[in-house]
Amino acid sequence: MNFIPHTKDDISKMLSVVGCSTLDELVSEFKPRLSELKLDEPKSEMDIVSYMTALSEKNSPMKYFAGGGSYDHYIPSIISHLVSRGEFLTSYTPYQPEASQGVLQVLYEFQTFICLLTGMDVSNASLYDGASALAEAALLSSAHTKRKGVFVEDGLNPNYFKVLQTYCDGTELYITNSIDQNTACVISQTPDFKGNIKNPSGLIEKTHQNNALFINCISDATSLAIIKTPGEFGADIVVGEGQSFGIPKSFGGPYLGYIAVKEFLTKKLPGRIVGMTTDDKGNEGFVLTLQAREQFIRRERATSNITTNQTLLALTTTIYLASLGKSGLQNVARASYHRAHVLQEKLCKNGFELINTNPFYNEFLVKSPKSTEKIIADLMEDNILAGIDIGDNKLLISCTEKNSLQDIDSYISKVIA
């Protein structure tokens, strides 16, 4: 396949303007490679489609009862139609705001949605994913408090913990076991990895007594529709993964990290931020703002090194939230909650033991009376992913509005078979 429009005639005309006789001569200054280039023959569109389709068919999409940072919520049709529009898809960071008002307004709406859902004052225009958003929040806390200790409450998603640890090692922060005058931040996940919804008030109080910042990391973003907002509880920073809001599971990415803060931390935020302003005729419009924080101006004194973010996924999320609205989002959250509770009750009637000690949302942990490895293998035969095996015959199970009562019945019948 070839996406180059030049005819032979174009190339020779252009070469003569440049003063070269061949294309090879044009690049002769570049040190040539020392070895052969071992790549396949080029493929036509038809051939590449069949090659890649065959690869995709080696994966098996199934009914998912697994979460752990990626949730199988329904994605309304409207999203892909709007997100595929070339004006959005093929634009870039709005460096020329006059030619980018569409994307800028979308990001302003995104920032607003994140603030409304989390109960926070200010949101940025997105980060890479939930885990890196959490790490960025820890860096922000350290920059604000001039401290290096990061306290992590039990129950953080282990993948997030690993990413946090990587960032801490690289940037000379450390994970600490105590909350004291060296602690920059206290991290708590809601619902936590096992699905528990804890009241963070006590922990927040202790955090603030030590002049540290409280970071609330949200797992399934749809939970924000029914759980009291982190802002109301008193969190200073909220981060999370926006994948639940209309983003395909896509084997883990690209996803959408978000970060929202209380007003006093606005200027410490990493990444892009959109603000409303006026044009030279006094009409309202949008621009990237507070750019003096950013790497392309501030270089080694920037608040972070982030350049590219996840704008198209912020667009996806914005359309998802607009499309579902208040009642849709509430129904999605309620359905996810109810399905999980139905499944949990049925499992517990069949010898499973609920490990959760707190109320849960759509994810819960059970101890199985039989090998979880076998359960996962058995249900896989019916194209069901039974959950996440976390060892010791414990299974982390998640439901969304897509797991129908029928699906739950076939899950149960397969488990007890």
Add this chain to the structure above:
Amino acid sequence: MKLIFNYNQSNTNHTPQENDVDLPEELKRGSLPLNDVNEIQIIRHYTELSRKNYGIDTNFYPLGSCTMKYNPRVNEDIAKLPGFSNIHPHTPANHAQGALEVIWELEEILKEITGMDAFSLQPAAGSQSELLGVMIAKKYFAEKNETRTKIIIPDSAHGTNPATAAMCKFQTVTIPTDKRGNMDIDEFKKAIGKDIAVVMITNPNTLGLYEENLSEIKNIAKENGALMYCDGANMNALLGISKPADQGFDMIHLNLHKTFSTPHGGGGPGGGSLGVKLFLEDYLPIPRIKKENEKFVFDSNKEKSVGKLHSFYGNFGIIVRALTYIKSWGVDIQKISQIAVLNANYLFCLLKDDFDVPYDRRCAHEFVISAKNFGEKSTINIAKRIIDYGFHAPTIYFPLIVKEALMIEPTETESKETLDEYAKVLKTIIKELQEEPELVKNAPHTTPGRLDEVKAARKLNLRWIPNES
């Protein structure tokens, strides 16, 4: 200005009604301040917004250092196949063999293109790839018990390079650019020493120039035990022609969204990647993907690894698109770079008599010219006026070392006809600057007027606030 929050409440029927949940009051959300807006209004709202936006699909978009090439639509279709888009990341590896193979295969191809020995596709973007590279350097020297506190970066580098170095608590040593646009070799020699961990070079650099002293820089860096890092943001100049590992680089990052044509999406998602020489392979993030007896497996058993960088395995959907793109090209990829270089040099030749040329050399895939002869702020005025002619502006005021800089990267997918038109427009604007300067100074005239960025930063308005009533 109508925001999605300004629409009246309407009737929607997206989801079946569900009963309220049984959570204790102390944990339960109070009001949810969102509206219900009907689908037709949402379609119109966002379609209208899309029309207020330039993209590659609507306008030539020659942003320097961003590689805004055509994004083949077939790549989008492939990424949406259910076997890719609908796979949960916690699927056991034996039921996601195709997904592991996609990642493994792209790693293999990038190894071939760069000459590196191992690749990780976990970084979500270029800047996260750099962060990974610097973390690896930090860990590598810590294990060798060598105290190296500094990173050498030329003054033409992308801002991410020094920002990344600073995140990892390295001090940056900035090397000026010489008269030919290379990193000044004498200044480099003065700066290098046993305290330097990494020499971070962008090649071709942000001036669009191939670094001429690379082999000497490499030798000196190696003598001093420093690692050579290549910011590969500009790899679109070198595909199939030159392998960065041959030039002595120990690490390179590639931006999948630039070189391999995945859509830039208004600012992302991008796709990162980091390639390393064999002696650094064990430091790459976990899990790695291995091929064992024709099966693909995850391998997290890497003691030296810097750890994990992404919630899962990287921006998989972007990896799928990039693989589709490279497999389409196959062994012909050098044509991409040859034409990208031809387009840049051609447009440069059409414009170089009209502008100040800070470095008059044959360029690579992009070039930098200056509007300083037309007075201060000429570049921003020209950029805004370009919009009126239906083109997107180049990157402006970057690199910082060129006054009134315009950094132009046409890419290989633009025709001679488009380049001719762009040159004509720039020449027309220069004429306007002399004959009707107000026309240029008040541009753009066809879109919203010039937006007040100072006001935006002073009177922060970063979100809509609901009426309390």
